[in-house]
Amino acid sequence: MDVQELEAFWWIAQTGSFNRAAERLYLTQPSVTARIQSLEKELGQVLFERRPRGVRLTDAGRALLPHAERVLQAIRKARQAVSDLVSATGGTLAVGSALTTSTYILPEILARYKAAYPGVEIMVRTGRSQQIQQLVLDDTVQLGLVHAPVAPNPELLTVPLYAETIVTVAHPDHPLAGRGEITLEELAGEPFLTPDRSSGYWSVVEQFWASAGLVPHVTMELDSIEAAKRMVMHDLGITMLPRSCVEREIKLGQLAVLRVRDAEKLTRETVLIHRRGKVWSGLVRSFLGVLKDMYGVDIDLGAPAA
Known part of the structure; x- marks a missing residue:
């Protein structure tokens, strides 16, 4: 059953005339007649x-009319849904995010x-960076925000977004505050807390200590950054955390940053990952525009969808 035939049928039913239906469809009356035939x-x-x-509907025409209306309405909705994706006025944006990014960075972006x-x-x-990478590969999410380094994959493209420092924090009343x-040697004897060793940035911390020939x-x-933060706020030790995770507590005076020599090399990079060669909608491109405004990165995804 042809959609154009159903459109002609619906307009004739609404107007009661082949001529008026032809006018609404910008067709000749013989063309409308041919579709109905x-x-x-x-x-x-x-x-x-x-x-x-x-004209008026026969019994068969009245039986067909509600079904024709539902089909045409579904087509209109489908067209609108695609149009909304192009213009970013509707649709669903699926984003994957590493755990700490989803807690401390993603809320402002969204x-x-x-x-x-x-x-x-x-x-x-949300999940570990490697989990988000798989979600992107599976097309479960359109884009992923993860921490470098990203495991090489020929199907993925990686775009650096921003780098942040990893800071050493202690209770404000700590003697070193x-x-x-x-020096790192002065920290070696202090009670040290580990906030989830499986976290991607922790390997950077371990390498920093190892480069000095020391072990904290x-x-x-602990199994989370929040837990480690709370322990430090109760003066139970010191730890090293990405700056974004403790920015609020530092501003409120609940945590103090210790100035550790050579610690400027302690950084964590957050990157955007996406599938290579995908055709992107205006919806995704609008999200990338927000990232560009926030972080000054220009992300080229190729030509937009037609």
């Missing part, structure tokens, strides 16, 4: 009774995006 032939039923002042594109629904999936620059005096192993 083709539809009637397929159904094996006459759909309209010809009368002196127009708040800015929703302010600019309120009609878009957002789905967020009021000092100037301190670990007194507590």
